[in-house]
Amino acid sequence: MSSNFKSGLxxxxxxAVIVAFAASVAxxxxxxxxxxxxxxxxxxxxxxxxAETGIKVNYDVFDSNEVLETKxxxxxxxxxxxxxxxxxxxxQIQAGVFQKLNKDALxxxxxxxxxxxxxxxxxxxxxxxxxxxxxxxxxxxxNVEAAAKxxxxxxxxxxxxxxxxxxxxxxxxxxxxxxxxxxELIPAALNYLGxxxxxxxxxxxxxxxxxxxxTRPYIQKFHSSEYINTLAxxxxxxxxxxxxxxxxxxxxxxxxxxxxxINYIIPKEGALMWFDQMAIPTDAANTREAHIFMNYIMxxxxxxxxxxxxxxxxxxxxxxALLDQDxxxxxxxxxxxxxxxxxxxxxxxxxxxxxxxTRAWTAMKSGQ
Amino acid sequence: xxxxxxxxxxxEIQEPSGLSSGWGRRLFIAIPxxxxxxxxxxxxxxVLKISLSDVILARPPYFPNxxxxxxxxxxxxxxxxxxxxxYVWLAEDSLYLxxxxxxxxxxxISTLLTLAIGYPIAYAMAKAPKEWRATxxxxxxxxxxxSFLIRVYAWIGILKxxxxxxxxxxxxxxxxxxxxxxxxDTAIYIGIVYSYLPxxxxxxxxxxxxxxxxxxxxxxxxxxxxxxxxWVITLPLSLPGVWAGCFLxxxxxxxxxxxxxxxxxxxxxxxxKTLWVEFFSNRDWPVASxxxxxxxxxxxxxxxxxxxxxxKQAEASQ
Numbered sequence: 001m002s003s004n005f006k007s008g009l010x011x012x013x014x015x016a017v018i019v020a021f022a023a024s025v026a027x028x029x030x031x032x033x034x035x036x037x038x039x040x041x042x043x044x045x046x047x048x049x050x051a052e053t054g055i056k057v058n059y060d061v062f063d064s065n066e067v068l069e070t071k072x073x074x075x076x077x078x079x080x081x082x083x084x085x086x087x088x089x090x091x092q093i094q095a096g097v098f099q100k101l102n103k104d105a106l107x108x109x110x111x112x113x114x115x116x117x118x119x120x121x122x123x124x125x126x127x128x129x130x131x132x133x134x135x136x137x138x139x140x141x142x143n144v145e146a147a148a149k150x151x152x153x154x155x156x157x158x159x160x161x162x163x164x165x166x167x168x169x170x171x172x173x174x175x176x177x178x179x180x181x182x183x184e185l186i187p188a189a190l191n192y193l194g195x196x197x198x199x200x201x202x203x204x205x206x207x208x209x210x211x212x213x214x215t216r217p218y219i220q221k222f223h224s225s226e227y228i229n230t231l232a233x234x235x236x237x238x239x240x241x242x243x244x245x246x247x248x249x250x251x252x253x254x255x256x257x258x259x260x261x262i263n264y265i266i267p268k269e270g271a272l273m274w275f276d277q278m279a280i281p282t283d284a285a286n287t288r289e290a291h292i293f294m295n296y297i298m299x300x301x302x303x304x305x306x307x308x309x310x311x312x313x314x315x316x317x318x319x320x321a322l323l324d325q326d327x328x329x330x331x332x333x334x335x336x337x338x339x340x341x342x343x344x345x346x347x348x349x350x351x352x353x354x355x356x357x358t359r360a361w362t363a364m365k366s367g368q
Numbered sequence: 369x370x371x372x373x374x375x376x377x378x379x380e381i382q383e384p385s386g387l388s389s390g391w392g393r394r395l396f397i398a399i400p401x402x403x404x405x406x407x408x409x410x411x412x413x414x415v416l417k418i419s420l421s422d423v424i425l426a427r428p429p430y431f432p433n434x435x436x437x438x439x440x441x442x443x444x445x446x447x448x449x450x451x452x453x454x455y456v457w458l459a460e461d462s463l464y465l466x467x468x469x470x471x472x473x474x475x476x477i478s479t480l481l482t483l484a485i486g487y488p489i490a491y492a493m494a495k496a497p498k499e500w501r502a503t504x505x506x507x508x509x510x511x512x513x514x515s516f517l518i519r520v521y522a523w524i525g526i527l528k529x530x531x532x533x534x535x536x537x538x539x540x541x542x543x544x545x546x547x548x549x550x551x552x553d554t555a556i557y558i559g560i561v562y563s564y565l566p567x568x569x570x571x572x573x574x575x576x577x578x579x580x581x582x583x584x585x586x587x588x589x590x591x592x593x594x595x596x597x598x599w600v601i602t603l604p605l606s607l608p609g610v611w612a613g614c615f616l617x618x619x620x621x622x623x624x625x626x627x628x629x630x631x632x633x634x635x636x637x638x639x640x641k642t643l644w645v646e647f648f649s650n651r652d653w654p655v656a657s658x659x660x661x662x663x664x665x666x667x668x669x670x671x672x673x674x675x676x677x678x679x680k681q682a683e684a685s686q
Contacts, residue, residue, distance in 0.1 A: 064648075069648075070647060072427070073427050073428060073429045073651065075428065095425045096426065097427055175529075182649065219634070221634060222634045351651075354650060358649045359463070362642075362645055363463070365634040365635065366634065366637045
């Protein structure tokens with residue numbers, strides 16, 4: 001009896017060990033923890049990656065660079081890949097947050113587009129720490145019917161619709177949202193005023209803040225992701241937003257067939273061009289898997305799928321052959337040369353100037 | 369004999385025998401102190417330390433960052449870098465004072481509204497037939513089973529321009545134009561009152577339920593009107609519950625961040641949001657910590673008042 005019991009126990013343990021071993025083999029492929037912007041990927045990209053490599057993806061989202069940066073500066077985020085925008089990335093590299101990429105593990109780098117990687121090297125010299133995921137512009141999204149009614153057929157093509165209070169006031173009744181992103185709106189106001197959008201001069205910034213203040217009475221909300229849904233379902237009719245997000249609103253409205261038509265424009269005065277860069281934190285636990293994931297993202301068919309889905313341009317030249325025509329040929333997504341010349345980039349503010357910018361933004365938002 | 373017994377109780381009750389039980393008792397008493405030390409004093413000291421440092425671009429983004437391995441010398445070096453400039457900064461910019469005042473205003477108004485709504489509810493519960501009370505109590509507690517965040521989000525659906533409330537009011541013909549409630553202070557009051565109502569109702573119910581009915585019967589017998597009986601008997605006797613409820617609502621409402629962020633408009637400044645901006649947009653942990661320390665000091669006053677009230681109550685009941 002006792003020996004039976006013993007052998008039974010032994011076999012149970014043996015089975016348990018085998019099961020545990022089998023499980024550990026399955027897990028040996030590892031996991032990768034990705035922290036990306038909300039509404040910024042086609043979920044099937046992640047599923048395909050898991051199926052192909054056996055690496056499990058834990059995918060988590062944020063909607064502001066500020067939130068990401070605070071987590072990174074606090075340390076031990078638990079993420080293996082994060083996606084800050086250029087000017088934030090630049091400062092985070094200085095703070096020692098990221099590790100240099102092992103370019104030998106990233107053969108797909110050969111697919112990248114020099115037009116984009118030249119610009120991102122402003123933030124990340126030699127692109128030593130990051131690869132471009134997607135890029136876009138900060139422009140104007142609007143409800144076509146509501147705009148036609150209020151502007152009597154005049155086209156929406158200028159920042160005037162936002163920065164001329166007389167025109168902006170006409171949209172107040174149908175709802176206006178603005179991105180809660182001072183580092184993008186101050187440059188937009190500077191650009192409209194004919195000043196250098198990348199000015200770090202306090203006097204210039206105050207002029208921009210004064211202009212933004214004139215728009216305050218008409219803005220319903222400052223938020224950086226809500227406008228996708230509110231534009232799509234007709235709750236608001238005008239938003240300063242990110243190109244692809246507005247296009248997603250357009251697509252959602254078309255899908256819902258609710259009589260709402262959304263359009264996005266890069267105003268004729270120009271707009272901010274920004275780059276969202278994938279990078280690996282120094283304390284990432286799964287560096288190897290992170291490189292595999294990055295290399296996968298740089299595969300032309302994969303990034304084309306992402307671009308087709310979220311309607312943002314990417315920094316991958318080879319993927320362009322695989323893009324939907326209405327994405328590649330839309331100058332609001334892939335700007336033509338003339339528009340491209342009017343796009344501007346910004347560089348990170350020094351802490352003192354950053355404080356001036358944030359303070360001006362808070363004062364403007366709270367109407368003080 | 370009996371008299372001496374009372375004057376000097378038997379020794380063994382006063383001093384339980386043996387060293388070990390004495391230590392055991394001390395250890396038992398020490399638990400709450402250790403709790404306070406680890407979860408209140410230690411975080412407070414850390415935040416205080418950060419509030420005295422300077423911002424740098426590094427991880428973590430402040431300096432000096434005390435390293436225990438540097439020992440006593442490192443500690444002294446750290447002390448030399450400390451200064452109060454972050455507090456001076458808070459005093460110089462009106463934003464912070466306005467945020468504190470605005471938070472106090474919103475918390476006070478919300479507390480009064482919660483009291484106005486919570487008191488009748490607690491009163492009705494206490495007066496309800498005994499067999500209903502458990503169910504009613506359950507109904508007050510039940511919302512806690514759903515995440516706080518989801519309940520606050522649900523109010524967006526109710527309050528927005530095309531929300532349930534506007535549909536209902538338009539349907540009944542009370543209003544012709546949809547009300548703009550979402551993204552205003554009114555929405556914040558609604559959110560706070562809704563979220564914290566149980567904290568007001570429960571202590572009030574506890575007091576009102578124990579109220580001695582015979583006092584009210586005596587008042588009626590002596591010709592006192594029900595309304596007057598309420599003013600001179602029920603209300604004064606329920607004051608401890610009123611105090612407890614008010615503090616339980618007021619204190620968390622002052623530092624509230626989630627409700628103003630989700631339901632409030634951009635023009636409402638509250639200290640919770642200001643703190644968020646310091647921490648996230650300015651990456652200025654030292655100033656954010658200074659804001660937090662001042663908030664804590666500001667809240668200590670009502671907490672001390674609450675404590676005093678509790679002591680008085682304890683004395684009165686002895």
